[in-house]
Amino acid sequence: MTPVDPALHPFRRADTDWWRDAVFYQVYVRSFADGSGDGVGDLVGIRSRLPYLAELGVDALWITPFYPSPMADHGYDVADPRDVEPVFGDLPGFDALLTDAHALGIRVTVDLVPNHTSDRHAWFQAALAAGPGSPERARYLFRDGRGPDGAQPPNNWPSVFGGPAWTRVPDGQWYLHLFAPEQPDLDFTNPEVVADLETTMRFWLDRGVDGFRIDVGHGMAKPEGLPDMVPMEDTGLLDDHGPGDLRFDDEGVHDVHRRVRAVLDEYPGTMAVGEVWLKDDDRLARYLRADELHLAFNFKLLTADWDVEDLRDAVVHSLATVATTPAPACWVLSNHDRPRHVTRYGGGEAGTRRARAAALLQLALPGSAYVYNGDELGMPDVDLPDEALQDPIWERSGHTERGRDACRIPVPWSGTEPSYGFSARPDTWLPMPAGWGPLTAEAQAADPASVLSLYRAALRLRRSSPLFAGESLEWLPAPEGCLAFRRPGGLVCLVNASARAVPLPEGAVLLASEDVSGGVVPADTAVWLHA
Template structure:
């Protein structure tokens, strides 16, 4: 494979290296569930600042914040009412500046979420649009249409929203507005120059405040073709299979004109600001988002969606590294985030009977989260092995808060306590994403397990006590200390963005070598295997007479 620019990170080079992001270890914080500093049950900006030393000791290169902007929380903060401010429940801009300074002083970068496809229905622009007349400039910032039927009483099309229900909502004067997600999240009209300019203003606002990079939510939306007649739902499904940029709603070629403008802005800074696209697109289309002329990186969710199997992991890594080499981008790897069932739980559930599908945990949650079906010990063991495998790969590694504590999904949340719109709009279809967003346990015994001095906004289970950071801090072999050890070694061992697969006779074992002699061996099977020569630097479980046990990973140097 073709080598990409080498970026070996340390505290001295991170601040000025334009390639710092290529092989960075990035930690996602869901602010409302990280740490509560003011005892209101909601995580906040000062809570993050209070834990900067913890993040530094973990060995991270960057911290990514999910939305912290003013929001009515119709979708966990992804319904933004003001893109250039902080939700007053989470703090102030001064609090943000203090946090950013602390993160930078600790030798880490800061990445923030940008949500450009839609705003909150409480955004000043949308409120102005509701008060304005049909055809007004205010309505032109969003996507308003007259309805069908004799009196416009029917929506402009039969499209459904991602969260269930129709994708159109009617306003009092009879028009309808488009929302691909919740009705509280009206879609912007990205053909409107005013919308484009305002987001450039937002990107510059945060860049000038010291933000080093941006994660772009649903980056494959934005550009749309809503020329009449609108296709029906069946036609949309047909178009989704083409992967040629012609879909009227998703992954249109024209979206890259927007990102070319963003890239020009990013490159005005030294070092240039970075961006990573959340783009759920076919692999053949991903490279355009990851182009160095565009956002620069795109999330690769392939490992996240795979079962814990050697063949799947090998195929995914090979394909994605080849794709990155061809485009000049770096690969991204992730197992958990705020939208999916935690990987410790996914790996502890039985494989699905349908060989075409992988275990995502959603059906298990919907059926009540039966503990008898979940092997917690096996799931965590596999999660530790998978993470150590991932941290050895070329490219950037994205970690989600709590995975370093070995947290499982919280399966049992009362309906009255749930917050995710997916639960309320898809009753009987899915229970939503609250189970991976439950506030973190910092201590074993304090109120809210140390999350804060008030009950947490989502209830925490009793089993959090054994996973608390304080319980693992000095515990040899704990998941927290495994992450600390692995991340410290990863920084020391980092080398060129390439690997070579090392052949072995066991189909359940994957072995790859990085250019500097750093070897990673993962045993996906059920029996221990002999390790090759070399000094073991770290392993996900203790070795057995120089043998790598089942469901385990070791690094050798």
């Protein structure tokens, strides 16, 4: 198939810094829209919902992995990074999706999974067949075991998904997998590994994609000799355990990011955002140097409680991270790995009310923002029965960690019964609960007071109003339990995270998450003003 000519790409002739204030929409492929009728989301489904996304007002998509995969980790175990998994479609279908998205003014970024491959990847199968000391094994991290008979793992590293980070093969060697055994880590000191990553990037960039989200962006590099680390039990989810955790944030990872950036610089107007789980502002900032990532997710807002001090602290630290870098801040409230913020904020009516306010906080902040599919509908987590759980964390943890399935329920589109227009069949890859009729996009589009209508109004204002100009903010005095700031363009945002109403500040109300017509800002409410 003839690749898309980058010179003809409609977005790359202007506004190469589009990503600095863009609103990205994360599409978790399996759960967004099912076009084939098998109960699993796919590329045809995404393509069919592009007009909805255009009306929502997002600037770009981040599509999670749709590459050939045995699905041990639902696509993050990639068997071939330069093709499409048949469950999700094919390459012509991806090209059609890309063409349609660009025609609607929506850019498309895709997941890059450099840290590991699937154990079914041709390279790993060749490594198993070739044996110890072979060039094929040198692409991965094979090591001899410890102890007199090599029966102990080479070091004490735990897997993020539970259990040891090592699996022994029949000839006695062990291989490293920071995640599931089906996800062997690559060795980025091997030039062949780096070159293959560059080939994968060019494959998708030549087709016309606008950038990448880099999975486990603080992984890839490992310390020489793979020494033991400070003993720790992993949480079962990515997190920053500090400098004692030798699995992540090794200095060599920056060499990989410089190679990634060099390829992207050959394609003006493209970008990369890294999944970098680091709490330390200075360590995170190092990923945002001029020759590394364009953006890095700052997860402080995603992990903050609904508490004014927590929320303000998240904003302060996120802005401090980028203050000495060329990058803007990058805000996240939910994603496919963490509980949705409706649930995190308490669930039910209270959680939804707080989530509405949090949306206005996120979208008022300077920089870029990521919206997870379903955020704009106020989707909560779903408490699934044990037998429905599919996340590898559930099995790897010995059924002590339920994993991430609760935040991955398919998006409800229309109707009053499962699968609410997500699929032609009622039984979907993760079950959808009863009672979600009012949550559907169709129902909410007809309701001016809905979460969807709030997002549409907020994104329309953000895109069109000069009040959102500038990449900084000025903190303003605010009542107890509230935070308030002004953007250089003139936008004022007040968030009342307290349990009582506060006086509405002076100025013209642009948008509010609840009714402020009485001259007060109710509890758990945010308001945008031009003061």
